[in-house]
Amino acid sequence: MSAATSILLLLHPTVVSDPSLVEATKRQLLLENPASDLVQHIIDRVATNTQQLSSNTYDLIHYLAPAEAKKNKFNSQLIEKLYDSLKPNGSFTGLIPDDSSLDAIICGFSIDDTESKWTKISKSQESVVSIPLKKKSSNTDPKSTHSLPTFKRLASPPVLTDSSEVDEDDPLEQTKLRETKLTYFEDSDLEMDDGDDDDDDDENAKNTFINEDELLDSYELNNSTPLIVPCSLSKPGDGKKRRKACKDCTCGLKEQEDAEENQQRSLQASILGNLAKSATDEAIAIEERLNKRKTDALKQLGEKIKFNADDLAEIDFTIEGKTGGCGSCSLGDAFRCDGCPFLGLPAFKPGQVITLDAFGEDI
Amino acid sequence: MVPNKRSIAILYGSETGNSLDFAYVLSRKCRYLRFDTTVSSLDDFDLKQLLYINILIVVCSTTGQGEIPRNGQKFWKFMLKKKLPNDLLNNVKFSSLGLGDSSYPKYNYAIKKIHARLLQLGAKEFSPRAESDEQSPEGSDAVYLAWETSLLSNLNTLYPLPNNEFSIDPDTLLPPINKVVVDTNKSEKVTHDQINSIALDRDISTTSSKLINVTVSSNDRITSDDHFQDVRNLILKDPKGSLRFQPCDTVSLYPTNDPKDVDELIRIQQWEEIADYPLTIEGKLPSVEGGLVRTLTLRSLLTHHIDIMSIPRRSFFMLAWHFAKDELERDKLKELSTIEESEQLYDYANRPRRSILEVIQEFFTLSIPIEYILEVFPIIKPRLFSISSGPNPSVVELTVAIVEYKTIIRRIRKGVCTRWIKELNVGDQISISINRNNVSFGSNEEPLIMVGPGTGIAPMKALVEETISKGSKREMFLFSGNRFSTKDFLYGDFFTKLSVSNKLNLFTSFSREKGGYVQDTLYANKVKINDLLLNKGALIYLCGSSGKMPIQVRITIETILSEVNQWSEEKAKAFLVDLENKNRYIQETW
Numbered sequence: 001m002s003a004a005t006s007i008l009l010l011l012h013p014t015v016v017s018d019p020s021l022v023e024a025t026k027r028q029l030l031l032e033n034p035a036s037d038l039v040q041h042i043i044d045r046v047a048t049n050t051q052q053l054s055s056n057t058y059d060l061i062h063y064l065a066p067a068e069a070k071k072n073k074f075n076s077q078l079i080e081k082l083y084d085s086l087k088p089n090g091s092f093t094g095l096i097p098d099d100s101s102l103d104a105i106i107c108g109f110s111i112d113d114t115e116s117k118w119t120k121i122s123k124s125q126e127s128v129v130s131i132p133l134k135k136k137s138s139n140t141d142p143k144s145t146h147s148l149p150t151f152k153r154l155a156s157p158p159v160l161t162d163s164s165e166v167d168e169d170d171p172l173e174q175t176k177l178r179e180t181k182l183t184y185f186e187d188s189d190l191e192m193d194d195g196d197d198d199d200d201d202d203e204n205a206k207n208t209f210i211n212e213d214e215l216l217d218s219y220e221l222n223n224s225t226p227l228i229v230p231c232s233l234s235k236p237g238d239g240k241k242r243r244k245a246c247k248d249c250t251c252g253l254k255e256q257e258d259a260e261e262n263q264q265r266s267l268q269a270s271i272l273g274n275l276a277k278s279a280t281d282e283a284i285a286i287e288e289r290l291n292k293r294k295t296d297a298l299k300q301l302g303e304k305i306k307f308n309a310d311d312l313a314e315i316d317f318t319i320e321g322k323t324g325g326c327g328s329c330s331l332g333d334a335f336r337c338d339g340c341p342f343l344g345l346p347a348f349k350p351g352q353v354i355t356l357d358a359f360g361e362d363i
Numbered sequence: 364m365v366p367n368k369r370s371i372a373i374l375y376g377s378e379t380g381n382s383l384d385f386a387y388v389l390s391r392k393c394r395y396l397r398f399d400t401t402v403s404s405l406d407d408f409d410l411k412q413l414l415y416i417n418i419l420i421v422v423c424s425t426t427g428q429g430e431i432p433r434n435g436q437k438f439w440k441f442m443l444k445k446k447l448p449n450d451l452l453n454n455v456k457f458s459s460l461g462l463g464d465s466s467y468p469k470y471n472y473a474i475k476k477i478h479a480r481l482l483q484l485g486a487k488e489f490s491p492r493a494e495s496d497e498q499s500p501e502g503s504d505a506v507y508l509a510w511e512t513s514l515l516s517n518l519n520t521l522y523p524l525p526n527n528e529f530s531i532d533p534d535t536l537l538p539p540i541n542k543v544v545v546d547t548n549k550s551e552k553v554t555h556d557q558i559n560s561i562a563l564d565r566d567i568s569t570t571s572s573k574l575i576n577v578t579v580s581s582n583d584r585i586t587s588d589d590h591f592q593d594v595r596n597l598i599l600k601d602p603k604g605s606l607r608f609q610p611c612d613t614v615s616l617y618p619t620n621d622p623k624d625v626d627e628l629i630r631i632q633q634w635e636e637i638a639d640y641p642l643t644i645e646g647k648l649p650s651v652e653g654g655l656v657r658t659l660t661l662r663s664l665l666t667h668h669i670d671i672m673s674i675p676r677r678s679f680f681m682l683a684w685h686f687a688k689d690e691l692e693r694d695k696l697k698e699l700s701t702i703e704e705s706e707q708l709y710d711y712a713n714r715p716r717r718s719i720l721e722v723i724q725e726f727f728t729l730s731i732p733i734e735y736i737l738e739v740f741p742i743i744k745p746r747l748f749s750i751s752s753g754p755n756p757s758v759v760e761l762t763v764a765i766v767e768y769k770t771i772i773r774r775i776r777k778g779v780c781t782r783w784i785k786e787l788n789v790g791d792q793i794s795i796s797i798n799r800n801n802v803s804f805g806s807n808e809e810p811l812i813m814v815g816p817g818t819g820i821a822p823m824k825a826l827v828e829e830t831i832s833k834g835s836k837r838e839m840f841l842f843s844g845n846r847f848s849t850k851d852f853l854y855g856d857f858f859t860k861l862s863v864s865n866k867l868n869l870f871t872s873f874s875r876e877k878g879g880y881v882q883d884t885l886y887a888n889k890v891k892i893n894d895l896l897l898n899k900g901a902l903i904y905l906c907g908s909s910g911k912m913p914i915q916v917r918i919t920i921e922t923i924l925s926e927v928n929q930w931s932e933e934k935a936k937a938f939l940v941d942l943e944n945k946n947r948y949i950q951e952t953w
């Protein structure tokens with residue numbers, strides 16, 4: 001996979017009033033260069049330095065302007081700026097102004113026969129040297145955090161290597177590039193772990209860190225692929241009911257849930273009453289069967305009693321029409337029906353030893 | 364090291380554990396597709412590895428006022444460095460998921476910022492990102508599901524398996540990542556009755572937390588006995604005098620589970636025979652805030668680190684179902700692990716606040732193999748409390764509200780940490796760490812308006828003590844909010860005395876004595892508040908529980924500004940935003 005191309009769309013101030021033209025041009029550019037990043041600026045802002053362009057960044061600069069604008073010659077400073085911000089072999093297309101070819105050639109562009117495209121020749125980079133890349137980039141650094149309607153890629157240190165030229169499958173190239181990059185991580189551990197750092201020094205922080213709030217308005221974020229739309233999880237018949245009450249519920253759902261819980265607790269109380277009664281009955285039965293056991297067995301049996309399936313079936317569920325017939329009540333809340341009177345009580349199995357301790361401290 | 368095209372790092376920034384859970388759920392899916400998958404918090408990930416991985420996935424919530432969660436702040440500080448070149452991460456393909464709640468104005472800001480910065484640094488988005496809103500009818504789960512579906516399909520297309528390989532059957536049990544092994548050949552260690560001393564001896568080499576051992580000097584209830592809530596004033600002393608903190612800083616406490624609960628789990632899992640032998644953890648150690656205790660046995664691991672009392676998350680069921688022998692139980696556990704059944708999971712686990720222990724208690728045939736325990740159970744997180752005393756190298760005080768409540772489950776729900784605090788005795792030693800928040804309260808001259816209902820009073824007390832101890836003439840206006848003057852007026856005597864001696868302007872609101880809430884008292888003093896804000900350059904510091912309170916206080920301040928100055932609503936709002944940007948409106952809610 002080759003790296004995506006990076007496109008700068010320069011707009012003549014008059015075309016801004018025609019958004020459909022701008023959109024159409026963008027679509028066309030993106031169609032011709034799939035999976036590319038596109039940034040747009042008004043050309044006047046670039047020419048007047050209001051908008052800095054970072055070095056060695058774009059594969060393509062396209063100028064969108066009305067035909068009349070062809071008469072407006074580019075000055076050499078502007079041409080140098082375009083040259084500087086293009087990657088090697090990158091090109092300038094769109095409306096090519098009259099009488100600017102000479103300056104373009106001086107600057108280091110090659111111009112094709114039809115004069116419809118200026119190309120930055122990579123080897124001429126050294127001979128022209130009109131703008132030393134490194135110096136330029138450090139100059140632009142402080143301005144890179146200007147809040148602008150369109151986000152501009154960070155100008156701070158220029159790209160390490162032109163990534164488009166690195167062969168992703170060449171392990172040697174990759175390793176070399178990675179070693180260069182690793183230097184940026186070297187101080188990362190030491191610096192971060194210091195609990196008493198002096199970041200409250202605002203001035204210092206401003207020079208070291210970008211302003212994170214500006215990221216929210218960044219071009220990249222607002223023009224990346226649209227957000228995923230959630231699937232519908234609601235089941236048929238579920239209606240539009242929210243799954244749960246909000247933290248500060250005011251719609252009454254919270255009260256409803258609380259009321260359900262209270263009702264459930266009083267149900268539990270009567271069930272536990274029945275369990276206790278049943279436990280006592282069972283204890284008496286055992287006592288009769290075993291005969292002549294300790295007389296205080298009854299008290300002890302309050303603690304540990306075995307139930308069998310019949311005993312459980314006999315428990316009065318306190319709600320008319322309800323029996324334990326579904327067979328799931330003993331399995332625990334995960335298996336119990338909505339509205340099961342046992343909801344909230346522990347699971348128990350026929351034949352299993354039940355300790356009343358398990359019911360908690362507040363029976 | 365040769366980078367692997369099918370290597371994925373799933374990084375989470377998580378405050379309450381939701382992002383962490385989604386990260387683990389996704390990692391399971393990726394492991395079944397045979398991707399080489401690592402999961403880690405943003406901060407625990409070795410940043411250099413970003414140059415070696417191919418695919419990066421970030422799942423992150425937002426905390427405070429649009430900030431990155433605590434376990435992602437180190438990562439974030441690195442990412443914000445200006446000097447990073449814009450092709451630094453051009454080897455990375457990524458996608459992101461934000462977890463948010465639109466009842467907070469700056470929800471999902473953290474993930475937006477992270478996403479934008481990754482793009483700036485040259486990383487390429489390979490699958491569309493998503494942002495969830497807990498308030499939406501679908502909740503986070505539906506967003507996650509849609510995001511996961513598109514992500515997995517994109518992964519499959521971009522990085523298909525070689526022709527001779529197939530994805531793993533989803534019913535296969537994958538080997539554990541951090542295998543836990545009990546060494547029964549060694550001699551047994553006694554770990555059941557020395558909980559306190561074991562807790563003090565921790566291996567902190569894998570974490571950045573600096574631990575300080577302190578002695579409990581007081582643990583008194585400061586609400587009246589007939590008040591519904593038990594609030595403690597916990598005083599901790601450091602004989603070495605090594606405590607460094609400022610108002611607004613917090614203390615991390617490292618609670619342990621109730622030994623009774625640990626015993627119960629050991630009993631029902633039939634681990635009694637092996638519980639006290641030395642134990643080793645294979646693989647790269649999971650990062651544990653505050654470090655693992657050095658005396659490691661199954662019992663000590665369960666007591667000090669394994670969060671058996673937390674509400675089980677989806678990732679728990681995703682693994683646990685493999686370990687139930689009964690068909691019915693297996694199916695039910697598996698069902699609870701699917702996104703489609705999130706409503707059932709909510710009703711079963713979250714709403715009644717059911718603990719993992721209680722789940723295991725009622726799935727009788729669920730028997731968890733020791734080697735998987737670090738993957739099945741979450742790790743106990745430290746709990747943070749605002750410091751309620753002024754700077755002092757030897758003493759730190761905390762205000763702790765004991766959490767106890769009822770749900771449909773019969774047994775009373777208790778907070779793990781507050782249960783532990785409740786049982787701390789004077790003289791006990793515990794380990795703590797201090798988290799510096801570096802909040803600036805201006806230049807010590809502007810008046811301070813402090814609004815701290817309930818336990819939100821804690822950092823206010825710290826600030827008042829600090830100001831007075833410095834001999835500062837700074838004017839202070841404190842708005843406290845409680846139910847009754849006689850039951851839960853936290854530090855009432857302290858503040859009343861200061862008020863009587865004119866060192867503090869105290870404004871109380873006792874809601875059950877017809878005193879209204881803090882916002883009502885603020886409004887009743889609107890001319891004064893307006894004058895302080897407009898003409899005296901005052902700072903507002905607001906603390907307490909999140910939810911309605913901070914919103915209503917904010918609206919009240921806006922109303923005051925617009926009524927007293929006859930400003931439009933917009934102008935009042937803009938003024939407040941400006942205060943915020945100048946750090947004159949400081950809010951800390953939890």
